[in-house]
Amino acid sequence: xxxxxxxxxxxxxxxxxxxxxxxxxxxxxxxxxxxxxxxxxxxxxxxxxxxxxxxxxxxxxxxxxxxxxxxxxxxxxxxxxxxxxxxxxxxxxxxxxxxxxxxxxxxxxxxxxxxxxxxxxxxxxxxxxxxxxxxxxxxxxxxxxxxxxxxxxxxxxxxxxxxxxxxxxxxxxxxxxxxxxxx
Amino acid sequence: xxxxxxxxxxxxxxxxxxxxxxxxxxxxxxxxxxxxxxxxxxxxxxxxxxxxxxxxxxxxxxxxxxxxxxxxxxxxxxxxxxxxxxxxxxxxxxxxxxxxxxxxxxxxxxxxxxxxxxxxxxxxxxxxxxxxxxxxxxxxxxxxxxxxxxxxxxxxxxxxxxxxxxxxxxxxxxxxxxxxxxxxxxxxxxxxxxxxxxxxxxxxxxxxxxxxxxxxxxxxxxxxxxxxxxxxxxxxxxxxxxxxxxxxxxxxxxxxxxxxxxxxxxxxxxxxxxxxxxxxxxxxxxxxxxxxxxxxxxxx
Numbered sequence: 001x002x003x004x005x006x007x008x009x010x011x012x013x014x015x016x017x018x019x020x021x022x023x024x025x026x027x028x029x030x031x032x033x034x035x036x037x038x039x040x041x042x043x044x045x046x047x048x049x050x051x052x053x054x055x056x057x058x059x060x061x062x063x064x065x066x067x068x069x070x071x072x073x074x075x076x077x078x079x080x081x082x083x084x085x086x087x088x089x090x091x092x093x094x095x096x097x098x099x100x101x102x103x104x105x106x107x108x109x110x111x112x113x114x115x116x117x118x119x120x121x122x123x124x125x126x127x128x129x130x131x132x133x134x135x136x137x138x139x140x141x142x143x144x145x146x147x148x149x150x151x152x153x154x155x156x157x158x159x160x161x162x163x164x165x166x167x168x169x170x171x172x173x174x175x176x177x178x179x180x181x182x183x
Numbered sequence: 184x185x186x187x188x189x190x191x192x193x194x195x196x197x198x199x200x201x202x203x204x205x206x207x208x209x210x211x212x213x214x215x216x217x218x219x220x221x222x223x224x225x226x227x228x229x230x231x232x233x234x235x236x237x238x239x240x241x242x243x244x245x246x247x248x249x250x251x252x253x254x255x256x257x258x259x260x261x262x263x264x265x266x267x268x269x270x271x272x273x274x275x276x277x278x279x280x281x282x283x284x285x286x287x288x289x290x291x292x293x294x295x296x297x298x299x300x301x302x303x304x305x306x307x308x309x310x311x312x313x314x315x316x317x318x319x320x321x322x323x324x325x326x327x328x329x330x331x332x333x334x335x336x337x338x339x340x341x342x343x344x345x346x347x348x349x350x351x352x353x354x355x356x357x358x359x360x361x362x363x364x365x366x367x368x369x370x371x372x373x374x375x376x377x378x379x380x381x382x383x384x385x386x387x388x389x390x391x392x393x394x395x396x397x398x399x400x401x402x403x404x405x406x407x408x409x410x411x412x413x414x415x416x417x418x419x420x421x422x423x424x425x426x427x428x429x430x431x432x433x434x435x436x437x438x439x440x441x442x443x444x445x446x447x448x449x450x451x452x453x454x455x456x457x458x459x460x461x462x463x464x465x466x467x468x469x470x471x472x473x474x475x476x477x478x479x480x481x482x483x
Contacts, residue, residue, distance in 0.1 A: 018199060025345055032309075032352045036360075047365065057356035059302050060437075061363065063371035090238045093298040103242050103297060110240050135370040156245060169368060175377035175390065 042158050048134055048142075048165040050100050051158060066098030066132035066142060067181040070108060072115050073125040083111055098130050101143055101162050108149035126150045131183035134165065136172025139183040198344060201337035203457035204322045208275075210346065211319035213448035214310060215273025218285075221441050222266035231258050235295055242297035250294040264288055272314065275324020279315065286311040303442035309349060310445070317342035343456055350449045351410055358406025361399070369395045379436060405429060413453040426450050 039052030046053040047062040070083040085094040085107065097103045108126040115124045125148045132142040140163075147161040225231050235258045243250070252258055265288050271281035289311055293304050318338050320326040327334035365371070369392065376389035376398070388394045405425055412418035413426075427450070430443035451458070 014195070014199065021341070022195065022198070025341065028345075029348055029352070032349065036352075036356050045363070047363075054300055055305055056360070057302060057353055058360045059357055060372070060375075061360060061366060063374055089240060089298075090233065092234070093238060093240075093242070093296070096298050097242075100297075102245075106242050106297075107240075135365045136374055154245065169365060169370070171368075172370070172374055175374060177371075177374040177378070 044162070044164055048132075049159070049162050050102060051162075062134060063136065063177060064099040064132060064134050065139075065177075065181055066130055067139070068098030068104065068128055068130040070111055071127045071129070072111050073127070074115075074119075074121045075123050075125055076121070081115075088114075098142070099132055101159055102154070104128055104130060104143060105149055105152060105154060105159070108152075109154075112150040124150055131181050133181060134167075135169070136177055137165075137167045137169060139181045140165070140167045141183060198339070198341040200340045202340045202343060203455075203460065204319075204336055204338040205459040206452055206454060206456040207317060207319050207338050207343055207346075208321075208323045209459045210448055210452055211275065211278075211314070212273050212323070213451075214314065214445070215269050215271070217441050217444050217448065218269035218289075218307070219266055219273060222262050222269060224440075225262055226259075231262055234299055235292070238296065241295060244294055244297055247294045250291065252295055261288065261292065265292070275320040275326050278320035278324060278326050282311065282315040286315055301440075303440060303445065306353060306442070306445060310346075310449070313345055313349060317345070338456075340456075343452060346449065346452050347414070350446070350452070351414070353446075354406050354410035354413075358403050358410070361403050361406070366399060366403075369399050372399050375437070402429070413450070416455075419453055423450060423453065 036056035037052075039046040039056060039058075042049060042051035044051070046056070046058060047064070068085055070085070072081045072083055073079070085097045088094075088110070089097060089107070097107050108128060112124040112126050115121050127145060127148060128143060129145045130142040131139040133139040142163060144161045144163060149161070152159075152161060225234075235252045241252070253261055265285065268281045268285040268288060271277055272285060286308070289304075290308050293299075293308060318335075319342070321333060321335040321338060373392075373395045376395055380386045380389045382389065405422075409422045409425060412422045427447060430447050430450075433439055434443040455461075
C-alpha cells in the first residue's frame, strides 16, 4: 500500500511552528475541558439557576416551564403596570424568558428602558413574579419577587436574587408533565 | 534514551506523521453539505425573519451587547453568504478563506439572540474554528485540482486528532452532566418518552420505567465508557454502531435538527483515516460482483 509508506514519519526535528501549533492545541483543549465546569463556581443546580449552563454540554437535562408576570412601577406616583412577555417578545422568546434568570433580567431592563423613554418616568422599578417548574416538580418562585430588577446590574457573579430550588423532586403526574404553573 | 525524549516519541512525533487525507476530506464534505442544508432549512421554514428580523428585542450574550442584526433584508443576504461559504467548504474551493469567513459569519448569527442558544450551534462554531486550521482541501477539492502543487493524499495526523479529542470532550461531558439527581431518577427523559407513547410498535414501552431507566443509564454508559472506547481499534466498531443507533433515535424522537448528522459525521473520524477509500473499494467490488452475477443470470 502506497499510503502506508506515506504515513511514516520523516523523523526530522520539530520546528518552532510545530511547537507553536502544539501549544495552541494544548491551550484549546484545556479551555474546552475547563469551560464546561463553570457551573461548579455557582451554588445550586445549573438546571435551575442557568448559571454556567451554556457552553457546557448540559443537554436534555431540564424540562422547564414558567409563567412570568412583570410589574413596572413609577416610584413618584406609585402607579404600577403589569407587563406580560407575550406582548413584547415573539413566541419563542416569550416561551423561554421566564425559565432563564439572566433573560428575565435583560427583559426587565428592556421594560425599564421602554417606560423611561415612552412615559418619561424617572427611576422606573421592575419586579417579576416567576413561577417555574423543573422536571415535573410543583411550580415554585424562581426569583425574588420583591427585588427591583431595574437596579440589578448584569454580571457573571452569582445572582443572589435567584431563589434556591427547595421543592423536592417527585415523579410528575401525569407522566407527560405538569401543566399547572401557578405558585 | 531519556524520559523526555521517549515521551516526545510516543505522543508528539506521531501528531506530525502523515496520514491518509480521506477521512478529513469526507468530514469536510459532510460538514459543508450539512450546513448548506441548514441554511436552506432556515430559508424554507421562514426562520430568518422569525428569529432575526421580527423580534423587536434581542437577548444579548454577556460582553456581546454590540452584536445587532443587519437592517432591511440584510439577514437574508447573510444566510445566502453562509450558504455559499458552506458550498465552498464542501467542494474545497478557496477553502481556507471560506472556512474563516464561515466561522465569523456563523458565530455572528449565533450571538444575535441568546433565546436561540443551541448546543449544536456552539458545536458548529467549534468545528468551524478547527476547520480553519486543518488542510482539508488537499484532496477531492477544487483547490487541489486547480493548483496541483497543493494536491496531496495525506494530512498531518494532528488535524484528525484535534477533531477526535474535541468530540471526545463533547461526548464525555454529555455523559458526566447526566450524573445528576434528576436524571438518575429518570426525569426529564421519562416525561418526554411518555409523550411519545403513540409511536408504532415500541410506543407503549415508553411508559415502562425499566425502559426509561435502561435509556437514561445506558446513555451515561455510552458517553462515559463508550466514547473513550472509540479510541481503540478493537472496540471502536461496536461503540460506533451504538452511537449511530443513539443519534438516529434522537433524530426521530426529539427532532433536534442537524445535531445527529454533525455528530455522526464527526464520529466517523474515529475510524482509520483511509476508511472512505476502503468503503469505496468495497462498494465498487460489491457492485462489480452484482453486475457479473446479473450478467450471468441474464445469459443463463
